[in-house]
Structure formats: C-alpha cells, structure tokens
Amino acid sequence: MIDATLIARPVTTAQQVHDWLHQRILRGDLPPGARLSETDIADQIGLSRQPVREAFIRLASDGLAEVRPQRGTYIGKISARAVLSARLIREAVESDLARMVAGRQADLAAMEAELGVQDRANARGDVAEFIASDDRFHGAMALAAGQAAVWQDLERLKSQMNRLRHMSMRVFDRSETIGQHRAILTALQAGDADAAETAVRTHLRQMLTELPQIAAAHPDYFTD
Amino acid sequence: MIDATLIARPVTTAQQVHDWLHQRILRGDLPPGARLSETDIADQIGLSRQPVREAFIRLASDGLAEVRPQRGTYIGKISARAVLSARLIREAVESDLARMVAGRQADLAAMEAELGVQDRANARGDVAEFIASDDRFHGAMALAAGQAAVWQDLERLKSQMNRLRHMSMRVFDRSETIGQHRAILTALQAGDADAAETAVRTHLRQMLTELPQIAAAHPDYFTD
DNA sequence: TATACCATACTTCCATACCAGTAAAGTCTT
DNA sequence: AAGACTTTACTGGTATGGAAGTATGGTATA
Numbered sequence: 001m002i003d004a005t006l007i008a009r010p011v012t013t014a015q016q017v018h019d020w021l022h023q024r025i026l027r028g029d030l031p032p033g034a035r036l037s038e039t040d041i042a043d044q045i046g047l048s049r050q051p052v053r054e055a056f057i058r059l060a061s062d063g064l065a066e067v068r069p070q071r072g073t074y075i076g077k078i079s080a081r082a083v084l085s086a087r088l089i090r091e092a093v094e095s096d097l098a099r100m101v102a103g104r105q106a107d108l109a110a111m112e113a114e115l116g117v118q119d120r121a122n123a124r125g126d127v128a129e130f131i132a133s134d135d136r137f138h139g140a141m142a143l144a145a146g147q148a149a150v151w152q153d154l155e156r157l158k159s160q161m162n163r164l165r166h167m168s169m170r171v172f173d174r175s176e177t178i179g180q181h182r183a184i185l186t187a188l189q190a191g192d193a194d195a196a197e198t199a200v201r202t203h204l205r206q207m208l209t210e211l212p213q214i215a216a217a218h219p220d221y222f223t224d
Numbered sequence: 225m226i227d228a229t230l231i232a233r234p235v236t237t238a239q240q241v242h243d244w245l246h247q248r249i250l251r252g253d254l255p256p257g258a259r260l261s262e263t264d265i266a267d268q269i270g271l272s273r274q275p276v277r278e279a280f281i282r283l284a285s286d287g288l289a290e291v292r293p294q295r296g297t298y299i300g301k302i303s304a305r306a307v308l309s310a311r312l313i314r315e316a317v318e319s320d321l322a323r324m325v326a327g328r329q330a331d332l333a334a335m336e337a338e339l340g341v342q343d344r345a346n347a348r349g350d351v352a353e354f355i356a357s358d359d360r361f362h363g364a365m366a367l368a369a370g371q372a373a374v375w376q377d378l379e380r381l382k383s384q385m386n387r388l389r390h391m392s393m394r395v396f397d398r399s400e401t402i403g404q405h406r407a408i409l410t411a412l413q414a415g416d417a418d419a420a421e422t423a424v425r426t427h428l429r430q431m432l433t434e435l436p437q438i439a440a441a442h443p444d445y446f447t448d
Numbered sequence: 449t450a451t452a453c454c455a456t457a458c459t460t461c462c463a464t465a466c467c468a469g470t471a472a473a474g475t476c477t478t
Numbered sequence: 479a480a481g482a483c484t485t486t487a488c489t490g491g492t493a494t495g496g497a498a499g500t501a502t503g504g505t506a507t508a
Contacts, residue, residue: 012293012490012491012492013491013492014491014492037459038459038460039459047492047493048492048493048494049460049493049494050491050492050493050494051491051492051493053460053461054278054281054491056460057278057281057282057285058281058285061281061282061285061286062285067460068459068460068500069236069459069460069461069499069500070459070460070461070498070499070500071459071460071499071500071501072459072460072500072501073459073460081373082373082377084373085371085373085374085376085377086377088317088320088371088374089313089317089374089377089378091320092316092317092319092320093312093313093316093317095316095320096312096315096316096319147309147312149305149306149308149309150309150312150313152309153306153309153310153313153381154313156380157377236460236461236462237461237462238461238462261489262489262490263489271462271463272462272463272464273463273464273490274461274462274463274464275461275462275463277490277491278461280490291490292489292490293469293489293490293491294468294469294470294489294490294491295469295470295471295489295490296470296488296489297489297490449508450507450508451506451507451508452505452506452507452508453504453505453506453507454503454504454505454506455502455503455504455505456501456502456503456504457500457501457502457503458499458500458501458502459498459499459500459501460497460498460499460500461496461497461498461499462495462496462497462498463494463495463496463497464493464494464495464496465492465493465494465495466491466492466493466494467490467491467492467493468489468490468491468492469488469489469490469491470487470488470489470490471486471487471488471489472485472486472487472488473484473485473486473487474483474484474485474486475482475483475484475485476481476482476483476484477480477481477482477483478479478480478481478482
C-alpha cells in the first residue's frame, strides 16, 4: 500500500517558502505591518525572486499579507473586524458541533488527552504548544462530530485569531481557558447538549473581552 | 474628498486574469475537471505566461483549481465533502444571524426587495440573476445583523456552493426556494427568533436533498 | 524658510529563456 | 503479437533582465 499523499506531492520551492513565512507570521516572528522584500528573502535563502514572489501571492490569498503593486509587500495588520467576524463564525459553528457530539456516543479520549497537554504547557509557559493543543482540542471536537472537513474550512479564519492569541497568551493566565475547556468536555460527556452549547459560547466569547485589551497594548499591530 | 479605493487600486494584469477565470468557473463555463493551460490562455489573451500562472496560483488558493506540478492545472471538481461542510457552516452562522436580526428593529426592506427580483428572475428562467439575488438576500440579512464582514468571510465557501447551484437551478423549480425565503423574512418581521432560526435551517437543509441528485446526474463533475 | 521640482534609488510586474519532470507515442526485442 | 524500452513532445518550475510605477532626498527658486 502506497501513501498517495506522498507520491502525489512534489512540494515546490514556492510552496515551501510560503509555508515557512506562513508559520513565522502566525507565530508573530514577523510582526504585523513589517515589510517583506522579494529580493531580500530570495537572497537570504538563496533562490531567485520568482518562487518568493509566488509565495507572497499565496500569503495574500491567505489574508496574511498585502501586496501593493509597485510599492511593496507588507505583513497584514490584524483586522479587529476580521477577528470579530471569525469569532462569531466559530461560535456559531462550534455550538452546532457541540450539540452534535453531545447527541451521540462519541469518543472523547482525544479531547481529554489535550487537557493534560494544556496543563503541562501552561505550567511550562510554552505558548506555542498551548495554542497548538488548544487547536487540537477544538479539532477533536469537530472530529467527534464527524465533521473534520468543517475544521479544515475554518483554517483561514483561525489563522487570524491565532496571530492574536500569540500576543494575548503572554498577557493572560491560561488556567481559565483550561477550565472552560473542561466545562465543555464535561457537558459533552454528560450528553447535555444545552450545557455544551452554553459552555462553547461562553468560552469563545472570552475573546470579546481580550481583543480590546490586546489591541490597546499593541495599537500599531491592528487596523479597525 | 478623494476616494481612497480608487487611488490605491492599480489592478494588475494577473488580478484581471484571475477575476475573469474565477467568474467563468463559478458560472460553470469552465466545467469541473477541465484542463487549463498556461500557454493556451496566455496566447488567447495576448500575454506572457507569467500573469496567467499567477492567476492560477490565486485560483488554487480559492479552492477552484488544482495545480499539479509538472503535470497540468485543472479546474477543481466539486467536492461533495466540501459542499456539505460549507452548508453546515452556513446553517450554523446564518441561524445565529437570523436570531440577531429578529431581536432588533432592523431594516428589512432590502430583503423584501430581493424577493421580488427572485420572482421575476424565476419567471424569466434567468439562472444567473436568481443566484445573484439569492446571495444578496442572504447578504442583506447579514447586513441587517450588523455583520457584513461575516458574509465576506463566507465568500470562499459560497463559491463551492454556487458552482453546484448553477447546475441545480436548471433542474429544480425555484418557487420553493422563494417560499422558504419568504418564510425567513416573515419570521424576522415578526421578531420571532425561534421561527426565524427554524426557517433558516430548513431552507439551508434543502441542499442535503439536492446534492445527491445533482451529483448523480453529473458524476464526472464531483469527487467524494 | 518654505515650496516646487527633479534626479535617483528603490519596489513590484511582466516577458523571455532555460530547466526538469511527466506521459504518451513510437520502436525494438522477444 | 506482446512486452519493455526509447524517444519526443508536452507540462509546469525557476532564473534573469528589463519595464513601469512609486517613494525619497536633494536642489533650485521664490
């Protein structure tokens, strides 16, 4: 048995450049508003400008960069409007997913496991790992609802939120987040759809209070 | 007062090529699975391959095309999984939006107007206009909820569904769709959040019955 | 001092040439 | 005739050069 994802995947250089930059942007290594230069990056990694340019185009499609013709390419600032929109969508979708999970006998072991990971990451102050585990927790819920594809579709929206979270994580205590996660899981285990929905909405509304504070602390990283 | 959107908008050739192909794909002029050739299109519109190539990259990011390195570029087939995922997301989000609209004194004139447009388009058999009006109807609801940005974020997902609808519209009678739209509007006007949510969910679940029939009629246009 | 102008040094955008991988037609061998 | 191998004609991927537009800083002028 051959893994089709391997034979069908001659990853191009442009794709690798894109992935590299994508990760750096999400982690906050490349701050919002920073300037990107085709030539600089090309020289830096020993390539021609072309693959770098194509990576920029992909980033722009991701909503992470902005190419201004004949002017320059910049890391997109975090749009408060976009974050709020993404949050609303997640709340709506994950509420429904939670109801679906609560209504069936789903395997919740994966979600349970992530709670432990988050405890340890929080204790270590490992921001990146905490965020990754947080994502896996929510992804596991989508999987338990039999809707893995839905989680994939939200990727683009999650990107914007994750950039914000890399900033907020350094400011806020995450034990509260873990508690909210546990509340969700408990409701799901009890098969209580109403409680699960409430827990999900409460959890995702947390960002409504955090966003203004983060934005106030880094005004140059945001647009309205 | 100068319109900033005008001075800041030197539309590149690649962008125009992208928009052109994007529209043709959504309208079904370019059928799923069709082959795209950089050289063919470049010759056809009198350009070099480069801008066409960059348009392909954008289309791939849109999820409308697939670039297979060293093999060829193809119009993406319609993924049944993706359509179902998009449908679920829309049902979740628009349910919440409907509740928001029902709970406030919103201006619903725009939605009302689209119902008339749909009546006339349906009578004429104008598929494209009907779909456009359908989109505007749902978009007006998002606007009435004060969440225009949310509707923008769903654009990518709507693309996949719209391709499907261009096929289904020729098969199904749309008067039922109009009736469902009216049910939504009536509930909103009455300020009945529960009825509005139910009407929205009923309306968007229509696709669950249509998708299998469309897919069966055009098996070569779909992947699982 | 303030302002208009202009030369210059960038930037991205597009055209062209070349490279590498794929697939299918054609040829040879058995 | 059937199979394996070779050739050839494509495909997209990358490199490079120059064109077009923009920002910047200096300079002349009022």
